[in-house]
Amino acid sequence: MKYFWLFLCFLITNILVAQTKIKGQVIDFDSKVPIAFATITYNNIKFNADWEGKFSIEVKDYKLPIKVNFKGYYEKITYPQPKVYNLTIKLINDLNEKKAEIYTENNVNNIIKKVIENRKLNDPEKGLSNFQYKNYEYLQVTANPDSISSKIDTVYKKRFLRKPLMKLDSTNYKFKKFSEKQHLYQTEKVNLIQHNSKQSKETILATRMAGFEQPLYEYLGLKLISYSVYENPFEILEIPVQNPISNFGRRLYNYKLIDTVKIDGRSAYRIYFEPKKINTNRLRGLLYIDTINFAISKAYFRIYGVVNINATYTFDYKKEFDVWFPKNRIFRVSKGNNHEDIKILGGTIKFSSDLEELESKNATDQAYVIIESTPFDIEINKTVTISKPRVKIEVPENSLKRENEYWNTFKKDSLDKRKLRTYTSIDSLSLSEKIEHKVFLGRKIINGYFPVSIFDIDLRSIVKYNNFEGFRLGLGAVTNSKLSEKYKVAFYGAYGLKDEEFKFGITPSYLVDKSSETWVSASYSEDIYEIAQTNFVTDVRRFRIYDPRPINISTFYNNKLSSVSVESKFLPKTTSYFGISHNQIQPLFDYTFINDNKAFTEYTITAAQFAIQWNPFSNYMQTPMGKIEYEKRHPKFSLQLTQALPNILDNDFTFTKVDFKTYYELPYLSGQKSSILLHTGIAFGDVPITHLYSIVPNNLNRDAILQRITFAGKNSFETMYFNEFFSNKYASLQLKHTFNKVRLGYKINPEFTVVTRMAVGSNNKNNQHVGIGYKTLEDGFFESGVECNKIFKGFGLVAFYRYGPNQLPNFDDNIAIKVSYYLDLGF
Template sequence: MSSIETFLMRYSYLLFLFLLTSFVFGQTKIKGQVIDFDTTIPIAFAKITYEKTTVFADWEGKFSIEVTDFKKPMYVRYKGYYEKPAYASNDGNLFIIKLTQDINKVKNEYYSLNKVNHIVKKVIENKENTQPERALNSYEYKNYEFIQITANPDSITGEIDKTYKRNIFGKRIVKLDSTNYKFKKLVENSHIYQTEKVNLIQHQNRTNKETVLASRMAGFKQPLYEFLGLKLISYSVYENPFEILEIPLQNPISNYGRKLYTYHLLDSTEIQNRKVYRIYFQPKKLRANRLRGILYIDAQNFSVAKAYYRIYGIVNVNATYTFNYLKKENIWFPEKRKIVLSKGSNSEDLTILGGTMKFRSSLEQDLDNNASDRTVLILESTPFDIKINQPLKLKNDGIKIYVPENSLSKSEKYWGSIAKDTVDIRKMKTYISLDSLSQSSNIERKIFLGKKIINGYLPISYVDLDLRSIIKFNNFEGFRLGLGAVTNDKVSEKYKVAFYGAYGLKDNGFKYGITPSYLLNKEDETWVSASYSDDVNEIGQTTFATDTRRFKVYDPRPFNISTFYNSKMASAFIESKILPKTSTYFSLSRNEITPLFDYTFINNGQSFTNYNVSSMQFAIQWNPFSSYMQTPLGKIEIEKRHPKFSLQITQTIPEILGNDFDFTKVDFKTFYEIPYLSGQKSSLLFQAGIAYGDIPLTQLYAIAPNNLNKDAILRRITFAGKNSFETMYYNEFFSDKYVSLQLKHTFNRINIGYKLNPEFTVVTRMAFGSIDNKENHVGLPFNSLEKGFFESGVECNKLFKGFGLVAFYRYGNYQLPNFDDNIAIKISFSLDLGI
């Protein structure tokens, strides 16, 4: 044997090791993600081929693959998209591949395999036996929940950035930006914000109650009750609609949801020694911002054993539900719920609880370490002390959440024994730092003021100043200067006195009113009041006594009204929320009415130029789909769901206090609003009224006109109302019975540039009406609405500094001969209080 052969035999293993090492180090593992080109939504289970290797992306569009030559392409395929060759780079960043949809091939709907559809169908059919709210007679458990706004300090660069600019003389100057440095120091020490609560969840016979046992919010001695009722995501995976950020979505395990989603059976696995199917679901319209996720379905009882949900869009949502199997009851009971919110694809800030969170799209991984892009909101809730099928007694009183006063002052020892999360050093520092910040910035006082202002009041010592009474304008009074106020809790929690005085510069008339009130029941907010006023009112106006009072800088419609009547009214009334999910009002009143325009009412051969009306009125607003919280301060509507209904009945009282007429009025309205996760919303407002008997023009229906009777379009430019008919002229129509419908859709704000961010709304309005005995009303000519009134338009609101422009066009049977007379152009104004 030669020396060469001997050398090769001895060192052949070294040669093999050298060749193997060269091969291994010639490969590089690339991590990537496949997303839609236009929406940046991940494309689940896309097929990636590189030479002879094929891998599939996971349900978030992510994959990893070995690459030996970066000059060779990998090919990415997915149904409904163009095949794309993609060249990776060896820079260590996540490799983003954007696929473009093939419009010629994509289909709105396609069907999954029969097997997975059968499994989903069984899940829906078995809800009565598997959904805890249906399968169990009763249950209760305590739930520890915390919400944090935070960021990972390791993801934020602590460097102080330098920017270079030139001054007017051309000299280069250096500016330092320490934002990231300061933010990193903050989140290394504490979270940005946090709040905790412990609540008792009880269920019996499909009635659910929640009682807050303890709560605390960083920076607040008294909690914001509205925040205690914040529902970022549904408690149950079976709820339909399934809610995220209080936006209703069709649940993928509902009958209608099966029409919107497609399902893919991935494989099977085990959870707690039980076989479960892993099923991925996504919208049939791939680019829709609906839910995507994975459901783990028990192979024996077809219940949900685990669930992941994702939404990509304006807000990116990652939610996880875990369950524990109860062998005796044969159901999966909630074990933990976690949701993480981050900024999505829009350019505006996501705001919660007065704190602003700024993000970019989480799918674009080649971003710098800007601090604001790393902020997230985390909600986590953990049930404990679970009791199943034990006797409970729950009142069906319309209250979803109770907040006892003793839940607001739990000791640190209590929180130490109750917290169910892992040790978090930053948590206690957050309470200390935010409590100090709150005191130094007087945050609680600012929020208290904000809540008052949004209802139209400014607290000053012992009274709350009525902001809407200071200055007004209309064509009859001209500028109306006034002062109004109501006593607050510093005077008494049981009594209050509201009063106002005003003077019209054009009519030289003084108006005033006073209303003392007494609180009968704090829990139900039952007030009994008496009132006297001497004032002027718009003719034909319909107001609902149960409507909530909201702040307005001005009321736009009265700017151009010139037909008023003087009203001297004395009344006694009671307001209450004693009935579940309602606000009620009942009054007895006497009203001396004097029309302040040329008008005579002919009734039974007798002429009236002024008259007395004694009446009783009952009004109720019912919000059957809303949820309410009972707090030490009263009831709060925490989940404002639609539709809402209002009914009002007015009946004169014959031969009482000089009453001149006998008539009845019945008014009804319903409002329905549909919000979308994209930020857009649609709404419907339906109103109807009927008045029969001896009813004068001042009490008829004018249906909120808002157009001046002038020739040129530009001379008719005024302020637009909220729900008024912009092309209907004042005093053009009156009815004793009517129906009206208003449809609106509001799009997202558009960033034009130069601080112009308009919000566009398309609107259609229509009304039908009629009147009996029109000849009894003398002095003011008008028409009726038998043929139907129609107008449509576009609102460009919030164009600049709250101001905008709206344009409406009148059409149909009451269209006017001159084209210009059917057009109304108005100015709109929206005040954003930032609350």
């Protein structure tokens, strides 16, 4: 009998050993995107992978093949291998079926249609008249220490034209030890979300950021993903994508009914959606749709590409209101198939892809960002009063000073000791390395200033160059809040080594209202200006280490300028300006303006100017420091009106100018972006050439191409010669598309941009301008080119070609080759 039991144990052991469970994932060979619900056949049994392409099987015989099939791909046959427990199966596109459209079945299509038709009833922001709730949100940059190798590797560092340098790399080991003790970064906030029939608003009740006494306000408004699953366009990483439950979205996605499940005791359809073009990296995911009211009761979203994005939405069913209300939202970002670092929270974090379970040689590739938000204290259909409705987000002073006891109520995981260590260690790191000061300094520098005691030194005023002044050496500054928050004085002085003239200016200002940032200013200056240029006074100042266009300009006018002005952000989503100026103008070139049979070589213009910039699609935050445009959306519009005032302060001419500008930028999840810039202007009356339009030319009138090589401007016409065209009315359009960086090796990663520019204009009073010859733009001006920017250390090359009615007879004269430069400050 004992032999029987021994034999039985031996038999059972062999059976157990003979069956090995392996896990697998089916992905696209080219894009590495998972293929959902692919058909798996093994041992004459068919089943489907899940919606992330994952599956598991019990291997009984290694000689039996695993067959994988999916519409639009060739069949893949593979064999399991002993001791291989994770299997990645890559399917190759069937070129014969690649362009074949996959149609959605009618019954699923009808379900999606009903979701769209009932969206206004099921979306809490549209279906409920009022609601408010508090929300706890926790952002964490972290890594799983178990996924990081602790090996110390030998690496070879490439060197230009030299033998590679061998080094020992302990990065992985150090990173693993660091991530075992704490997270890389974290921040928390508690906010009050209010909504009524007119608008929504967010008020920050508490916030803290590791390493900062004062938060980075811009990140309090950081919207990495839409709050609502019904929002269209749906936003991911501040980039709009078409929502799959929208009318237009139905044209882009294919839907498949998987099964019916129970959520909160209610039946829900489980529907998978994916792009109709199966090899794209557009949004895909799972929707759980209530079978009765066709509301979303749960949702999973995925994007695989430059970054990999996972988002999960869960909801609670509120029976008394027949609405699914948000319960929890989790958002995770990891590195995808890109080669560049992904920047977030002001620092460089390298994220990993989790498509293939391979150990990365680069430890920081295992890092990821995760955000979790949980609503509480929910009140529905009660009276909601919104204070200060003009701002989307409000950050009161008291929200920055919450004690630890307040935060302890939000502890979810008492075992997460890394969370506490993150705050203490990064706070000490902040003190030792003055991280907060670096951020403060970065904010100043990006606007062109460097703080020194009570002054912010104007970095643009130190050194300049142009053909008229030669090298222009100067110093400018403005007093900062250390001196006074109510008053400031801006001043500068400069000297041209070529014209041997001194220029200066001073502008005292007084803050009338802090909340609307209303400043009243007076100004006096004696300086030179480029002729026929329009500067919008409401444009945001951004630091550039140099301004390339003026280098080659030789036609300026001297201006003794006195002015008073008011600048304010009182109106929602606008910056407005009103000023009156007195200008004593002397052209610094051979020019005479004929007006009413009088010849003017010098003249006086007294003018009133009103300007407004309107950003209707942007969102603003009210902070203790003032208003911040935290969500920059396009298009943006600028309007500027200038009226010369007759018979006031010796004004010589009467004219009116109307200038308009709009800019639209469209970013893509792939990292590419497109942009449109439209400028137009018209001048009525008697306008001297100093106040006409020359439409930003940037080309030298020289014979050889190499003699015309200069620095390229940002939005200038590179093949248009200086002083070639002047207009009293014009319109210009610029179209750009920027591709991803191309990796060529040894830090040479150029960024290519294709550009087309066009302009049209006219001037019906040419006989008024004596001493300078020019053409007009009735027939239009056209140029196109390619920019190869950031080839090395910020330098690049651009090439443009001029064509159309104003094309020049000699082929070479229509070509412009320029050097470009982009300074990356890292902010």
